[in-house]
Structure formats: structure tokens, C-alpha cells
Amino acid sequence: MVMQLPLPAACSLGLVDLVVAERQNGIHANFFTGIAGEWRDRVQTYLDHGGSPEHVQSWPAIGPRKKTFHNLYKSADDESAHGLAMAPIRNHDLDLCPACGEPGAPNTLDHYLPKGAYPHFAITPGNLFPMCDACQLKKLEKTGDADNPRYFIHPYFDVFSVAKIVDLIITPPFTAPTFELIPSPALLPGEAALVTTHLRELDIPGRYVRFFRNEHRRLIRNVTTMRASGQAVAETIGAFRNGHADPTPNSWQHVFYSAVLENEDLLEFLVNGDLPAYP
Numbered sequence: 320m321v322m323q324l325p326l327p328a329a330c331s332l333g334l335v336d337l338v339v340a341e342r343q344n345g346i347h348a349n350f351f352t353g354i355a356g357e358w359r360d361r362v363q364t365y366l367d368h369g370g371s372p373e374h375v376q377s378w379p380a381i382g383p384r385k386k387t388f389h390n391l392y393k394s395a396d397d398e399s400a401h402g403l404a405m406a407p408i409r410n411h412d413l414d415l416c417p418a419c420g421e422p423g424a425p426n427t428l429d430h431y432l433p434k435g436a437y438p439h440f441a442i443t444p445g446n447l448f449p450m451c452d453a454c455q456l457k458k459l460e461k462t463g464d465a466d467n468p469r470y471f472i473h474p475y476f477d478v479f480s481v482a483k484i485v486d487l488i489i490t491p492p493f494t495a496p497t498f499e500l501i502p503s504p505a506l507l508p509g510e511a512a513l514v515t516t517h518l519r520e521l522d523i524p525g526r527y528v529r530f531f532r533n534e535h536r537r538l539i540r541n542v543t544t545m546r547a548s549g550q551a552v553a554e555t556i557g558a559f560r561n562g563h564a565d566p567t568p569n570s571w572q573h574v575f576y577s578a579v580l581e582n583e584d585l586l587e588f589l590v591n592g593d594l595p596a597y598p
């Protein structure tokens with residue numbers, strides 16, 4: 320599940336000034352000089368409202384010049400201002416997707432507000448973050464609808480996601496349980512609604528049910544070994560959970576083992592029940 324990230328070091332506002340200045344001798348000089356002030360204002364609005372599509376408007380007047388912005392993103396020379404700004408976002412050190420928690424280095428960048436509808440944020444560092452391919456395919460150009468103006472958790476601005484934001488409910492029979500993800504009860508209503516749409520729109524429950532089934536089988540095999548060797552089951556599971564709280568308490572293993580430890584019936588089953596022998 321999600322991981323909160325620090326806002327990129329490159330200043331989203333300052334980058335507007337640098338990009339406009341770099342184009343003063345080019346064929347787009349007049350265009351960029353003409354929009355510079357409004358472009359800056361719109362980036363400021365983005366930063367003020369954490370990229371929320373409820374408050375950040377599209378910019379119809381630049382529609383005909385959409386490609387000019389997209390070309391900035393696609394052809395960011397290493398030495399250009401936006402090339403230098405985007406390099407650390409591309410060359411990250413993440414080993415999980417900050418949108419869904421999938422293990423592995425996320426190898427694409429997501430535009431939180433899609434560059435199709437918001438070309439003026441195509442190179443805005445605060446609008447760009449690493450994402451896995453599976454999330455990209457689910458997110459596409461979506462932002463929200465009338466009922467939920469904002470579907471997705473923003474990894475830079477939704478600071479509530481630094482805490483654990485989802486709970487897993489594991490329902491018997493514990494030999495073949497069912498799994499349900501819900502927003503953590505401690506969240507505020509608006510935060511819980513955002514978690515709900517984020518889970519739904521990225522199809523996270525469907526994509527991760529296999530992980531939970533396998534983790535549950537692994538747990539039962541591990542507990543069988545623990546019991547045979549006289550190891551304390553609950554304490555050892557607690558150590559598993561704590562070991563997975565880094566880099567985020569929303570890692571799927573941390574969510575899973577937290578759910579196990581908070582489920583008295585499941586713990587009783589693990590400590591004293593008749594455990595199946597999974598292959």
C-alpha cells in the first residue's frame with residue numbers, strides 16, 4: 320500500500336522561471352514569456368492545494384500548445400533545468416511502488432494530475448513520482464468524479480499516509496480464510512474516503528489477494544516449525560511485523576502481520592489449533 324515520500328528537492332515554482340529563461344533565444348520565446356506569470360500562479364495553486372483536482376483547474380487556453388509542454392517532458396536534456404530537476408525523481412532508490420506497495424523498483428513516473436488534461440504540470444516536480452506499471456495501467460487519466468473529486472492519495476502531500484492507513488480483516492475458516500482491506504478506523508472521514516477510492520481505482524484488493532493467501536500459507540508453515548521447536552508464536556510473529564514496518568507501516572507484510580496479531584481467534588488457532596500441512 321502507499322508510502323509517503325518527501326517532496327522533490329527541485330522547486331516546482333523556481334523551475335518555471337528557469338525553463339522560461341532557457342527559452343528566451345528559441346522559437347517558443349514569445350509563447351513562454353507570455354504565459355510565464357500565469358504558469359507560475361497555477362503551479363503555486365497546485366502546491367497550495369496538494370494537487371487536488373477539486374481546487375486545481377485545467378488551463379484550456381494552452382490546449383493548442385499541449386505538445387510544447389509534452390515535448391519538455393519527453394525531451395528533457397540532462398543539462399536542461401527540467402532535466403536536472405527530474406533526474407533525482409527518475410533515479411530514485413525505492414524498492415516498492417509508493418502507490419500500491421508492489422515490491423521492486425517502480426520504473427515509470429506518474430503525473431498525479433495527468434499531463435493530457437494538465438499539460439502545464441508535465442514537468443512540475445511536485446506532480447511527478449515513481450509508480451509501477453500495474454498502477455499506471457489502472458490509473459490512466461483518472462483523477463476523480465462528482466462524488467469523489469479526488470481518487471488518489473498524493474505521496475508528497477497526503478501526510479496522513481505516513482501512518483498505517485489500511486487494516487486487513489482475516490475471516491475464518493483459518494485454513495482457507497477470506498481477506499478484506501478497509502481504511503484504518505483512526506482516519507478522519509475525508510482520509511478514509513480517499514483510501515477507499517485509492518484502493519478501488521487501482522484495484523488493489525484484487526491485485527493483492529494472492530499475496531495474502533500466500534503469506535497466510537507461509538505463516539502457517541512457519542508456525543508449524545515454531546511450535547515444533549518450542550518457539551513463542553505470538554512474540555515471533557510480532558518480530559516479523561516489526562521487521563516490516565520500514566520503510567512504511569503500509570508495507571503489505573506489516574499490514575498482514577498487524578492483522579494477525581490483532582485477531583485473537585486467529586492467534587488462538589495458530590498457537591493451539593490443528594494446523595493444515597500446506598505443500
Ligand SMILES: [Zn+2]
Pocket residue numbers: 416417418419420421450451452453454455
Ligand atoms: Zn503500484
